[in-house]
Amino acid sequence: MTEQGNEFAFxxxxxxxxPMHVVLNDTGHVVHAGPTFAKVFPDAPPQGRRFLELxxxxxxxxxxxxxxxxxxxxxxLHFRLRAEPRTDFKGVLVALPKAGGLGPGGxxxxxxxxxxxxxxxxxxxxxxxxxxxxxxxAIEMLYLxxxxxxxxxxxxxxxxxxxxxxxxxEEQAFTDTLTGLKNRxxxxxxxxxxxxxxxxxxxxxxxxxxxxxxxxxxxxxxGDHVLQRVARRMVSExxxxxxxxxxxxxxFVLIFAGLTDRHRVAEIAGRLIARLERPIAFGDxxxxxxxSIGASLSRDYARIDPEQMxxxxxxxxYAAKDQGRGRHVIYDPALRMT
Amino acid sequence: MHGLxxxxxxxxxxxxxxxxxxxxITQRLDLGFTEFEAMLTYDDKITQDVLGxxxxxxxxxxxxxxxxxxxxxxxHPGLEALRRLLRFGGTDFVEFLxxxxxxxxxxxxxxPELALPVLELEDHARDFYSxxxxxxxxxxxxxxxxxxxxxxxxxxxxxxxxxxxxxGRRAGHEIIEVRLxxxxxxxxxxxxxxxxxx
Numbered sequence: 349m350t351e352q353g354n355e356f357a358f359x360x361x362x363x364x365x366x367p368m369h370v371v372l373n374d375t376g377h378v379v380h381a382g383p384t385f386a387k388v389f390p391d392a393p394p395q396g397r398r399f400l401e402l403x404x405x406x407x408x409x410x411x412x413x414x415x416x417x418x419x420x421x422x423x424x425l426h427f428r429l430r431a432e433p434r435t436d437f438k439g440v441l442v443a444l445p446k447a448g449g450l451g452p453g454g455x456x457x458x459x460x461x462x463x464x465x466x467x468x469x470x471x472x473x474x475x476x477x478x479x480x481x482x483x484x485x486a487i488e489m490l491y492l493x494x495x496x497x498x499x500x501x502x503x504x505x506x507x508x509x510x511x512x513x514x515x516x517x518e519e520q521a522f523t524d525t526l527t528g529l530k531n532r533x534x535x536x537x538x539x540x541x542x543x544x545x546x547x548x549x550x551x552x553x554x555x556x557x558x559x560x561x562x563x564x565x566x567x568x569x570x571g572d573h574v575l576q577r578v579a580r581r582m583v584s585e586x587x588x589x590x591x592x593x594x595x596x597x598x599x600f601v602l603i604f605a606g607l608t609d610r611h612r613v614a615e616i617a618g619r620l621i622a623r624l625e626r627p628i629a630f631g632d633x634x635x636x637x638x639x640s641i642g643a644s645l646s647r648d649y650a651r652i653d654p655e656q657m658x659x660x661x662x663x664x665x666y667a668a669k670d671q672g673r674g675r676h677v678i679y680d681p682a683l684r685m686t
Numbered sequence: 687m688h689g690l691x692x693x694x695x696x697x698x699x700x701x702x703x704x705x706x707x708x709x710x711i712t713q714r715l716d717l718g719f720t721e722f723e724a725m726l727t728y729d730d731k732i733t734q735d736v737l738g739x740x741x742x743x744x745x746x747x748x749x750x751x752x753x754x755x756x757x758x759x760x761x762h763p764g765l766e767a768l769r770r771l772l773r774f775g776g777t778d779f780v781e782f783l784x785x786x787x788x789x790x791x792x793x794x795x796x797x798p799e800l801a802l803p804v805l806e807l808e809d810h811a812r813d814f815y816s817x818x819x820x821x822x823x824x825x826x827x828x829x830x831x832x833x834x835x836x837x838x839x840x841x842x843x844x845x846x847x848x849x850x851x852x853x854g855r856r857a858g859h860e861i862i863e864v865r866l867x868x869x870x871x872x873x874x875x876x877x878x879x880x881x882x883x884x
Contacts, residue, residue, distance in 0.1 A: 490774070495793075495797075498796070
């Protein structure tokens with residue numbers, strides 16, 4: 349076999365075993381390129397061009413000469429394509445002996461791989477599985493990426509649906525089914541959120557007056573009807589961001605975020621009572637209730653303690669009830685003196 | 687049975703025969719839901735009941751329904767992802783056939799809980815193979831007919847011409863004979879490795 353024939357057979361072996369290789373001569377010019385490496389240069393074949401003008405050696409930092417490149421033999425090399433799309437390559441170099449070996453004397457063989465950029469490379473250079481060595485794990489990796497993304501997508505959808513169900517369940521757990529207002533369980537989370545937001549707020553404890561007599565006189569159906577109408581009226585007298593909680597049978601807590609003005613609080617309380625005092629029709633009957641309100645304002649406290657505010661609003665509520673029905677009182681430390 | 691398998695049955699019924707038909711099945715079986723979650727696991731009996739009810743509704747033998755499901759999995763445009771994953775098995779139909787041995791393992795890599803039956807390909811002569819299909823873990827459902835439909839559709843996908851024959855069941859294992867008449871009978875469908883990135 350001639351020396352040229354030998355070399356040809358050698359390149360054929362390399363093309364099969366590592367289709368991403370390049371053979372360089374002693375001046376660093378490409379004398380042979382594996383079929384996949386050639387696909388990276390669809391416009392002009394890499395043969396005859398200087399290797400380091402095609403790819404830039406990113407790491408390790410070495411000079412531009414062939415002698416210096418040969419010194420990087422055996423270690424891991426990081427290259428980047430100088431032209432667009434500036435693909436990254438990993439590589440390893442084998443220095444060829446000056447004389448007596450296979451391939452160009454004093455040259456080198458560089459075997460390359462796309463490494464982590466294999467996904468983009470497959471797209472950018474229109475590669476198929478035939479472009480990878482049969483032993484190369486690239487195809488398995490692409491398979492895994494696709495399979496895992498599909499599985500992740502299915503899991504993500506499941507999570508979204510579960511999250512939606514969880515929110516609905518929580519919403520239900522915090523909702524009073526009779527009136528559609530929030531229930532007692534919602535009180536602590538609402539207060540916690542307010543404390544976190546560091547906004548001032550007003551707590552209003554509201555008890556219905558004469559509700560028991562409606563129940564006694566007309567039965568529970570009438571009582572339920574009254575509670576539903578009362579709830580609707582409270583909702584229409586307050587803003588969307590206010591919270592109305594039914595804490596017990598005819599007891600409510602209203603929370604007004606961002607409210608600091610005592611006169612406004614008194615005004616709202618007065619309006620609520622007036623609105624609730626309007627008669628409520630139940631069949632042919634007419635139900636009349638009223639409300640007593642005790643309120644406390646967070647701005648009156650040096651350190652806001654919702655528990656203390658609840659107690660003080662309760663104290664104000666009792667003071668309101670003492671004055672008769674349909675009254676409202678805003679907590680004042682003087683109340684404790686009496 | 688894994689949700690993905692149940693979901694495949696559901697999608698087949700919905701996409702082929704319509705939502706109404708599928709809703710009817712879930713109501714008659716009193717499932718309490720109309721959609722399977724792909725990533726949850728269901729009682730094996732549910733899968734059997736759904737398949738049984740599907741066969742009754744369609745007035746078809748169960749094996750025929752299973753074969754249709756196999757074909758559907760590869761050929762329906764909505765399940766392109768699955769076709770792609772199968773095409774990773776090889777560059778031509780013969781390579782694909784040989785990759786079937788690894789299929790349960792490949793599936794486990796992607797979804798560890800999804801157990802598929804053992805698949806074993808044997809070549810007897812040039813262009814003559816037999817595929818042994820083990821029992822579907824935890825299920826009474828025969829997987830052979832599904833593989834029949836799937837293989838037929840994959841042959842189309844690769845553009846190969848094949849003759850398939852279900853040779854029955856021996857000790858819980860089903861045997862499918864595959865005769866390859868022509869590897870490049872038609873041009874088949876394209877498989878672009880980077881397609882999902884575009």
